[in-house]
Amino acid sequence: MPDRAESLALLEAWVANENLRKHMLAVEAAMRHYARLRGADEEAWGQAGLLHDLDWEKHPDEHPLKAVAELESRGYPSVVLHAILTHRPDFTGVEPETELDKVLYACDELAGLVHATCLVRPNGIDDLTPKSVTKKLKDKAFAAGVSRDDVEKGVQLIGVERSQHIQNVIDGMRVRAAELGIRAVDVSGGGPAG
Numbered sequence: 001m002p003d004r005a006e007s008l009a010l011l012e013a014w015v016a017n018e019n020l021r022k023h024m025l026a027v028e029a030a031m032r033h034y035a036r037l038r039g040a041d042e043e044a045w046g047q048a049g050l051l052h053d054l055d056w057e058k059h060p061d062e063h064p065l066k067a068v069a070e071l072e073s074r075g076y077p078s079v080v081l082h083a084i085l086t087h088r089p090d091f092t093g094v095e096p097e098t099e100l101d102k103v104l105y106a107c108d109e110l111a112g113l114v115h116a117t118c119l120v121r122p123n124g125i126d127d128l129t130p131k132s133v134t135k136k137l138k139d140k141a142f143a144a145g146v147s148r149d150d151v152e153k154g155v156q157l158i159g160v161e162r163s164q165h166i167q168n169v170i171d172g173m174r175v176r177a178a179e180l181g182i183r184a185v186d187v188s189g190g191g192p193a194g
Contacts, residue, residue: 033172
């Protein structure tokens with residue numbers, strides 16, 4: 001399997017939109033956290049999260065088929081390819097089956113909502129709680145592009161209580177907070193906190 005540096009280079013070559021890049025990095029962070037929690041292959045889970053929307057910008061009408069074809073040609077493992085296919089079962093017809101598939105599906109939309117919630121908070125992710133995210137989840141006008149149905153389906157797929165799943169995604173994203181632009185700014189002027 002190509003390493004993370006190769007995957008990042010591929011992401012940079014295919015994705016120009018900074019917000020989409022941050023979303024993909026956020027999903028990667030959540031996936032790596034879940035892999036650690038579940039004793040799974042952190043590299044495979046991380047790569048699936050990092051590359052799941054690789055073709056969204058260039059080929060939205062064929063997403064994720066173009067990405068999967070490209071990744072297959074570059075030697076990515078079938079578990080990563082399958083997970084990417086299953087995050088859009090409505091389009092691909094491939095339903096989440098494995099633990100990796102289900103967790104990717106569960107983290108995708110929720111990571112977007114967590115990221116959006118951080119952007120409207122003075123302390124970003126630093127003091128974010130599941131309660132704050134749940135409040136935003138109920139506000140359908142907030143981050144309207146986030147499918148609330150997909151968030152709920154994801155919770156059911158992985159069998160984790162919703163607030164715990166939200167906490168897991170927050171914990172994963174906190175590791176990359178500075179890179180994602182969601183860490184509170186240090187009032188002393190020293191840049192991002194932490």
